[in-house]
Amino acid sequence: MQLIRHLGLALATTLAMAAAHVQAQTQAQVPKAGGTLNLIVQPEPPGINLGNAKLGPSSFVGSKIYEGLVSLSPKLEPIARLAESWSISPDGKTYTFKLRPHVKWHDGKPFTSADVVFSFTQYLPATFARTKLIMEQVEAVSAPDAGTVVFKLKQPYPAFMLIFEATGGTIMPKHLYEGVSDYRTTTVNNTIVGTGPFKLGEWRRGAFIRLVKNPDYWDKGKPYIDNLYFHIVPDAVGRSIAFESGKVDAIRAGDVENFEIARLAAAPGALLSKAGWEFLQPMAFLNMNLRKKPLDDKRFRQAIAHALDRQFIIKNIFSTFGEPVNGPFTNGYAFKDASVETRYAYDVAKAKALLDEMGLKPGPDGTRAELRLLPLPYGETWQRLAEYTRERLGAVGIKTTIVATDVPGWFSRLSAGDFDLAYNFVYLLGDPSIGINQTYLSTNQLNRGTAANVDGYVNPEIDALLVKADRELQRGERARLYAQVQRTLSADLPILWTHQMVMPTVYRSKVKNLITTGMGMNENFADVWVDK
Structure with missing residues (x-):
């Protein structure tokens, strides 16, 4: 120490x-x-x-190859990139971007508004679940001329200026994809052409x-x-x-x-x-597959939370590069409210008591339940975290088998729901309507990549709160709605948030x-x- x-x-x-x-x-x-x-x-x-x-x-x-309309300052203020200026209508529903003139793709073709419309209405929604989710807020994208793009929203969406980085900041060259029907698998994706x-x-x-x-x-x-x-x-x-x-x-x-x-x-x-x-706000957590027993029981998830010493994880496994959290929002994240969070202290006796309450009594070898754990294949630190988790869960009678795989295998298994427990981290992307929606909305389920609700969490109350907060222009009301989101999620514990990552x-x-x-x-x- x-x-x-x-x-x-x-x-x-x-x-x-x-x-x-x-x-x-x-x-x-x-x-x-x-x-x-x-x-x-x-x-x-x-x-x-x-x-x-x-x-x-x-x-x-x-x-370094591809660009978006804007980038973001450390205070998450938009910085001009492919868009040199923009304006927002008083009702918060129309965003008009003036594009830079004389921009060329790497193959010499001119960049125009047609590329922006193509990217946000065709390509990105087909290849990236987060873009599809965000574009559900948009009624129409039009190009009045080669240098102007207009996004008409269905309702106000205060986080809209952040989506151009949240979707990877990617504008794609329309001319390369003429005649392509499957944007995910086309070999044209191997042609690397940006601005x-x-x-x-x-x-x-x-x-x-x-x-x-x-x-x-x-x-x-x-x-x-x-x-x-x-x-x-x-x-x-x-x-x-x-x-x-x-x-x-x-x-x-x-x-x-x-x-x-x-x-x-x-x-x-x-x-x-x-x-x-400042934009990415990485959060580390343990995914728990709520579609499977006994993980569908909140008491079992709480037992896992009490069995793991998250302060130990930060100090000894991540070498102090982390901050404690007790809910889905990182510290300093927009609308963070630590006062409403349920805290799960490291308490082995409490973990065992919850398992006893469920009727999961130890067998002859001390085992109460068996789970598979998918570690994040990003190096020794994450492997040590998986080994520590196996040890601590074993101490309360949850026998855990580590199922190691490479990055593509981990991605495939997690996005398909082929796991019991899985370590992961996601980027919260500047605003809850982007980073929180992707993980907890019941409509953003499997087969949409790992930036999705891979745990199978379904809560109509959370869905309604998130949708309402998306559209609320008054910051005070948004804060109230997101406080309720944090209160409910930290109590339900659909995911065990281990720590806010310091990178x-x-x-x-x-x-x-x-x-x-x-x-x-x-x-x-x-x-x-x-x-x-």
């Missing part, structure tokens, strides 16, 4: 020093063009076409993905960097060595195990930042403007430069 406290103080000091250093350097220096930035992508993404590949590694690489500051140069499977500067990028003089390398290093030790040796210039949360962060951040010329997650980035001081927006490392990197 003493070591953990010292590490926390050291990290806080490092972060403060890093912020001051970055501010001073940014003020003193003019960006320099040229050079190469070396990064790690972990694990190797299944694809980088953001229209149909939405996992974290895909977004990290693809966000962003970087283009695909080479993808050497198992080794690296190289992006090259787009010389025709609409923001003249940018990007500054000539080449972006995303190195694929299969083991965590190798990724640590890659940073220590200078092979890579930055490591993101998940590239190395959390217990390595403090040591790597203490290296000469290294900086640490926890910024850049550090360690990088070399020669890398400038690395994290400047609410999108963090998922920004397009047009402003990033290397001090050679």
Whole structure:
């Protein structure tokens, strides 16, 4: 415990020093063009076409190739990208975007309003459940001319300006998909054409993905960097060595195990930042398949909550990179109200008493129930979490078998409901009407990816509250509605929220403007430069 406290103080000091250093350097220096930035992508993404590949590694690489209408500041204010301006009608139902002129796709074709209409009415709703869910709010999308797009909503939707990042920020090239009927499986998805500051140069499977500067990028003089390398290093030790040796210039949360962060951040010329997650707001949790007994009984879910020491998980498994939560909203998230949450303290005796109350008495070997646990295949930290869970559930008589799989297998099993327990984390995406709806609405069930209600939670009260809050323009009334959502969900416990994830980035001081927006490392990197 003493070591953990010292590490926390050291990290806080490092972060403060890093912020001051970055501010001073940014003020003193003019960006320099040229050079190469070396990064790690972990694990190797299944694809980088953001229209149909939405996992974290895909977004990290693809966000430099594809763009949306806007990006977001750390305060979640819109920043102009493919849209240079926009206006909102007084009734909150009509959004008009003026597009940048003279923008080109990477294949030289002009970007127009037709691409935006195609993306939001055809392609993205077919490939991404979250877009389909959000677009149910929209009555029509029209293009009065090549440089204007109008979204007409069915009713007010205060979170609407956030959807352009919530849907991956992806505008797709309509001209590539002429005649295509199945946007999910078409081989055209292998043709990587965006409007962003970087283009695909080479993808050497198992080794690296190289992006090259787009010389025709609409923001003249940018990007500054000539080449972006995303190195694929299969083991965590190798990724640590890659940073220590200078092979890579930055490591993101998940590239190395959390217990390595403090040591790597203490290296000469290294900086640490926890910024850049203001929009994504990652929440870690244990999915529980409510379609299966005895998980359909709230008492059983409560027993699991009491059996796990979530403070231990934060401090000892995630090496202090986390914050405790007792409900579906992260700390600092819009409309968070901790006062209404039900708290489940670590209490083994309480867990056993709840199982006894259900009639789940221990058998001759002490077993009361048997479950399968699907760990998140994102490295040793998550494996340790699965092993800890197996141990602690076993202590109260819940025999747990770990069913390991790779990333595609985990994704397939979770989205198909083929699990009992599964570790996962999701992005809450700036506003409850996006991030909370995706996980708890009864209409957003299986086969829509992992950003869905994979647990099978059905509660008409929650459905009604979420739909009403979506459309409410008065902030005070929205707060009241979301307080009731938090009260009900934390009592029902459809998911066990283990912690709010704190996602550090360690990088070399020669890398400038690395994290400047609410999108963090998922920004397009047009402003990033290397001090050679």
